Amino acid sequence: MKLLAIETSCDETAVTVLEAHGTEDDASFTILGNALLSQIDIHREYGGVFPMVAKREHAKNLVVMLDQALEEAGLKLNTDIALPQTRIDAIRALLEREEGLADALIAFLTTHENPGLDAIAVTHGPGLEPALWVGVNFAKALALVWDVPLVGANHMEGHLLSALTTPDPENPSAFHIRDVALPVLGLLISGGHTELVAMDDWLSYRLIGQTKDDAVGEAFDKVARMLSLPYPGGPEVSKLAERARERGNIVLPALPRPMLGDSTCDFSFSGLKTAVLYLIKGRDLTDTEKEEVAHAFEEAVGDVLFGKASRALLETGAKTIVLGGGVSANTHVRRTFTERIAKEHPEVSLRIPEPRFTTDNAIMIGIAGFYRALRKDFMNPGDMRANGNLSLT
Ligand code: KG4
Numbered sequence: 081m082k083l084l085a086i087e088t089s090c091d092e093t094a095v096t097v098l099e100a101h102g103t104e105d106d107a108s109f110t111i112l113g114n115a116l117l118s119q120i121d122i123h124r125e126y127g128g129v130f131p132m133v134a135k136r137e138h139a140k141n142l143v144v145m146l147d148q149a150l151e152e153a154g155l156k157l158n159t160d161i162a163l164p165q166t167r168i169d170a171i172r173a174l175l176e177r178e179e180g181l182a183d184a185l186i187a188f189l190t191t192h193e194n195p196g197l198d199a200i201a202v203t204h205g206p207g208l209e210p211a212l213w214v215g216v217n218f219a220k221a222l223a224l225v226w227d228v229p230l231v232g233a234n235h236m237e238g239h240l241l242s243a244l245t246t247p248d249p250e251n252p253s254a255f256h257i258r259d260v261a262l263p264v265l266g267l268l269i270s271g272g273h274t275e276l277v278a279m280d281d282w283l284s285y286r287l288i289g290q291t292k293d294d295a296v297g298e299a300f301d302k303v304a305r306m307l308s309l310p311y312p313g314g315p316e317v318s319k320l321a322e323r324a325r326e327r328g329n330i331v332l333p334a335l336p337r338p339m340l341g342d343s344t345c346d347f348s349f350s351g352l353k354t355a356v357l358y359l360i361k362g363r364d365l366t367d368t369e370k371e372e373v374a375h376a377f378e379e380a381v382g383d384v385l386f387g388k389a390s391r392a393l394l395e396t397g398a399k400t401i402v403l404g405g406g407v408s409a410n411t412h413v414r415r416t417f418t419e420r421i422a423k424e425h426p427e428v429s430l431r432i433p434e435p436r437f438t439t440d441n442a443i444m445i446g447i448a449g450f451y452r453a454l455r456k457d458f459m460n461p462g463d464m465r466a467n468g469n470l471s472l473t
């Protein structure tokens with residue numbers, strides 16, 4: 081099955097062409113073309129992602145990304161096509177609020193034919209709604225003109241499934257989802273989410289725990305701001321913390337491990353963030369002190385994430401644990417889980433995503449789209465809506 085996948089839920093405009101086959105238990109994928117444009121440099125100036133700016137940038141870049149992905153896949157089929165006026169009107173109606181996108185798409189569709197796609201998958205949530213709508217409307221227009229089935233992909237399902245993949249040793253563009261022992265416990269940690277979900281059977285989820293306030297990625301970003309580090313803060317905090325660890329011999333400032341001792345699998349990060357604020361308030365920190373604060377913060381985060389995941393493993397009897405979302409890129413979190421799962425839950429298999437799957441991309445949307453397409457879970461373009469709060473459970 082050849083899928084086109086589109087991701088615009090936050091600040092990455094991404095389009096992928098994915099070849100996929102197999103079953104839920106044994107699926108194989110090859111990336112044919114992958115285009116991704118990060119808006120990070122634009123949002124950095126504002127210190128965060130502004131939904132309307134993200135929306136404008138997606139509208140500006142989606143056709144360029146589509147063109148690039150198809151080109152890389154060798155699927156850019158140039159011809160002259162006389163689009164019926166009714167189609168042109170439909171595209172204009174769908175994209176009336178996405179400035180300039182209708183014109184660009186019409187120009188593309190009058191010069192390129194359907195490259196033999198079997199499905200178009202698009203993120204319809206969760207995420208920033210204005211940003212999501214651009215991708216959704218774009219996908220609807222493509223599905224309509226090319227007459228291809230449309231699949232709605234849940235962004236978090238994309239994070240989870242892509243984190244279960246194993247690379248194909250013979251082909252760097254290929255990977256598989258196989259030999260996964262169910263039930264799976266997913267720890268989804270990103271800028272908007274911190275949740276533990278059990279996948280008892282493929283695509284069937286139960287919420288085991290979630291944050292009561294800030295998401296862990298958000299806490300990283302806020303602590304980074306307190307330390308005058310640029311957005312997005314996660315990777316910056318991580319760099320500082322790793323420097324402190326390399327130096328060694330440090331007496332760490334004491335920070336709380338919120339909710340670690342209670343009997344739930346829920347999280348709280350706002351108290352930790354406030355504790356960091358009090359720790360540094362009114363002080364002019366040296367670079368070394370900043371590294372120590374970053375280190376102490378990461379240690380607290382690692383303890384809480386692992387402690388809650390560990391409790392959830394016991395509660396669910398999961399045989400596999402998988403980390404997904406932007407924060408799963410974090411070196412300390414990856415190391416903590418690798419060491420402590422081996423030691424404390426040796427019977428559980430740990431899956432940590434390859435770095436290319438940790439932050440937002442369209443490959444993961446293609447994977448989620450394939451699993452949904454296997455179940456013929458197609459959507460009528462008229463019924464698809466972007467939903468910023470779309471839930472897995
Ligand atoms: O999944 P993602 O790319 O976007 C959302 O769906 O939210 O996650 C972005 C979040 C940001 O908060 C970012 O600071 C954090 O992931 N992040 C990290 C690292 N890389 C990204 N946090 C800690 N360490 C990292 N290396």
Ligand code: ZN
Pocket residue numbers: 235239270405406439440
């Ligand atoms: Zn994400």
